[in-house]
Amino acid sequence: MVTEDAAVTSVFQQGVVVDHLCKSYADGDSRLLVIDNLSISAAPGQFVSIFGPNGCGKTTLLNVVAGLVPFDSGTASVGGKPPGTFRAGYVFQDYERSLFPWRRAIDNIGLPLEATDGSVRSRRHRVQEFLVRCGIRIPLGHFPYQMSGGQKQLTALARALVGSPHILLMDEPFGALDYQTRLSMADELLRVWHHMRITTLFVSHEIDEAIYLADKLYILSPLPASVVETLEVNLPRPRTRRMLGSEEFLSVRARAIEAFWRNLTP
């Protein structure tokens, strides 16, 4: 469609480069290495999935890219800028608690606009406009405790995107949802993503979902995290459920699982 192609040239498209990144945490007297010489990249507008075992430092990786935690060595940049100097839209793993329970959906979504826009009315207006543009439907007057899991997830996604971020970071966003909601959320995410074509890092521990969404898939090792395999997903877009059984999908899946297991069992 013409309108979607126009979105491809959106000004916020930026590439991501993470190069030889190392990150450790203080652990008593010693230091615990969580990311070890990790290098990943995403071309502007690319959807990149990061798949790895639980507790392998995936969340830390996103936090580093978002500029929320410092790192030891290496580089991380988006559009050539270091973390903290660009806008990152972040969908947190615990998205439910990441919403503010004292705010209605509309004001939760408007949070990223507050740094630049002091008027509540104008923010709400922009939120509504944005949601209409993306075709996201959320009961805007509801508080989080009045919403379903899927609605809360959409609210967190909308909040991440409303401020026209340079990059979208998603940390196992569908982990807490049931299978049915999960599938429809993945399609909803792809639909919105097609509108914006925003560069996306998507962390997951669900392999089908990771492949289904991605242009490129990184398989990470157990702690400390490093890349053990990089796989291109050459499925056409828009993705459809039927592709879940396609040859390309199954071959990527087989190689991904093989690499995953190889590094899990020493």
Place this chain on the structure above:
Amino acid sequence: MRIWITVGPLALLALWWAIYALGVASPLLLPSPVQVADAFIRLTFQTGEIWPDCFVTVRRMLLGLCVSAAVGIPVGILTGSFKGISRSLEFLIDFFRSIPPVALFPLFLLVMGVGDGPKLAVVIYGCTLIMIVNADYGVSHAPRLRRFVGRAFGLNRYEILWKIVLPDALPQIIVGLRTALSLALVLVVVSEMFFGTPKGLGHRIYEYHLVFDVPEMYCAIAWAGIIGYLFNKLFVLVERRVVHWAGK
């Protein structure tokens, strides 16, 4: 099912009556419900002489509570936000909290003389510490994740404090206010029993006791209870509206 709510109070009333009628307790110490009701109606509606006492007690309670909140909440936010300040004040707060506030009343009397001063001081002393502890707890136990969210979306330190940490601490701050409210009433009534002012429910209870006006004494006690009950109910109502999200 609503009928059950009246069963307990009615049973208590019946028990009271039975004890009185059987002459188990001295009628001087336990007058009949009718005598007490009579005194209650007289003092409340006919002469109305209990009103100034109620008014003075409530005023002291609320004034003390307001000062405590105004001092205790900011201090608690400060100690809750900065580990160093919290660690350095930890012992002092725990120690002073262990002193029963009324134990300081004579000291306050010496320093401030008779009048409202020492009574307010006792209330403020007790309630400020409660407010500090609760605000501190609320702030220091606010989910780290939500502060992270604020940073991720470009809020500065003050915005994070004002828009995230404070709302997160609010339910606990309100719990502190409610606890302080109950304590404030206790402290006001107790301190009014000492000499110093001619008004207040505590003073009135003590005076009636001195002259053996027992039904009147019960009436004044009942009013202290009514005040505590009503304010607590009011607070629960306000709480449900203000921190509607708490516990959900």
